[in-house]
Amino acid sequence: MINARNRQALLDWIAAGHFADMAWMTETVRLERRLHPGSMLDAVESVIVLGMPYQVSDGLPRSGSPAQGMIAAYAQGDDYHDVMKKKLRAFCRSLQSHADHGTPDQRIYVDTAPVLEHALAEAGGLGWLGKHSLSIDRQYGSWFMLGEVFTTAILPVDSPVSAHCGTCTACINQCPTAAIVAPMTVDARRCISWLTIEFKGFIPEDLRPLMGLHIYGCDDCQSCCPWNDHACIADRYFLETREENILPTLASLLCLDDTGFRQRFKKSPIKRTGREAFVRNVCIAAGNTHDNQLYAPLRLLLTDDSAIVRAHAAWALVRVANHGQQTELLACLQQALALEAQPQVRGELLSAYKYRSFS
Template identity: 50%
Template sequence: MSARPAVSPDPLSLKDHARTLALAEGFDAFGIAEPDMVGPAGERLRAWIAEERYGDMGWMAETVDRRVHARAMWPAALKVVMLGLNYGPDQDPRAILAQRSHGAISVYAQGEDYHDLIKAKLKRVARGLLAAARAGDVKVFVDTAPLMEKPLAMAAGLGWQGKHTNLVSRARGSWLFLGAIATTLDLPADDPSGDHCGGCRACLEACPTAAFPAPYQLDARRCISYLTIEHKGPIPRELRPLMGNRIYGCDDCLAACPWNKFAVLGQEAKLAARDDNRAPALAELAALDDAGFRARFAKSPIKRTGRARFLRNVLIALGNSADPAQAEPARALLADPEPLVRGAAVWALSRLLDAKAFALLAGTHAPGEADPEVAAEWAANPGPLA
């Protein structure tokens, strides 16, 4: 959108108009913040980077200065309109964890990709705001820029960053997608939210992999959401048994928050869980070839991970199923063209086969394995529950 001078004869009316536009688009939370109002989150981010808790996400270190100082990204921006869209689930997302032969997909990824949906909504709100102002400029963001959305949402009064580092809303609990509209219009800012976690540690204690070294601190290298989505290589062996059947993301810390007693069901139909994503059979997912994977997850954020990483996750879940009948889907992937998949198949079979059957399999496959990481999996997994 072309830049024009920010001239607003009535900023308060423009703000009210923007709120009306946002509600019409289905957003559930609205607030305005100064671009640099990230508070102590900026220093926590710098400490997090210094301790290298970002894992494979090297871009976090590369963009830290722009994240901490949002105006460095767009110096002309005077305000950021923060918007939240509720995606509250219709059931406890942890219930699936007991169905060990089925995969647990994070609530946010059970429907269509929120990035595309929310970006379109933000653009319509932004266009309506500029039309009313007859001046100014805007940029819209949905996880697409080095912008600290959660601290800005707290500054805009949408909620606060809980001890699990995610946003918590007194009205919606843990289930809010965030979007941002940066603008050169000088709209009135809202009062920031306070922190209402108190002495509660429910989210910290719910984490299966102990990914929180302290309140408000996350070690991504131990987080199941990071491991199943962003991490590119083999998942550390000591963490695999702790993942259970979580194959894409993890909702445990979010679902444990007591503020979810105020959460309501999300109303955006495109974000509602697809039936085939609620509890997909692991064996069926393991059979997906590349074309099948792309077709199955065409409109889902899961497609961003790619087949190899996704099947790595599925195979770890198969290995954790404690069901020997799940060995056959894993066995079929020993010849997969992707080393990441073959290595995960070795680990799954080491958990599902008895010692004799696994030794026979190793005698057939291990000597011919050319990839050093897959060969290391054969060497490191001598038998069941090793």
């Protein structure tokens, strides 16, 4: 089911270390399952790949508005894992009621198991693998999530879809961090989606300015894709955007404590990332705005319980402070340094101090 090209591409991607800290990608059993989906379920005969289109709000942060952050379109509404699993369960029930030869055994997966979903989508004719490594359909573009049903039912097989990227390289050129290192090869270590969602540590300093205003995921390689210019509007979206997640103001997000974060992102995929990593992302976006109005909330975060938050707040604070705040800024960095015991945060505070005292 997975063609030789996609199998080799996965092995090459792992060999090049593009999997970042996702060590589970290399575990033998999981790798075997990705390469040979038949091993996911005893007597599996067919895999049904389904696409669920999601709503995409237009627009970039507006000048003149309070500083705003950007959340990837698929994450602006309810958690797609929950929404899609519910739909797939209903789909499975209807499949079982139509089965001619006994009840098929089936399992559903939505981004939570070792499934090479884009390769399966390509094999099943749902979409070709674009150079940004996501699936593209001629009609719907790439704004859809994938889910799979593995079943013991014997079903007719669809033909694979052919690729239609041609000579276009828009996504490669547009990627802010140069994460698409070759067609269909994304280095997760540089990808803003991975950095803001999966990665929980200190974000490498050289990547922070390149992350712009992205606070959860990144749509840049999809927004510029010509196949999305004229993508069909779906009859119905199961993932509708929540108004408050379209360009949220950074100042309000910097002030979220644990309880506030859980309430603000209830039933949202963002909740899975946790407050610490999310506020870290917001600090980076805040620093990239150079907006002095974010000075006060960032200053408060210098004493946050989380070392990750304190470190990224220091990085951002020196970028939003104005010249009139220089003396106060250096004093508060010195004060933070005197109280700080965590070695990496101390390093960040020293680097922030140097950045500002020599600028």
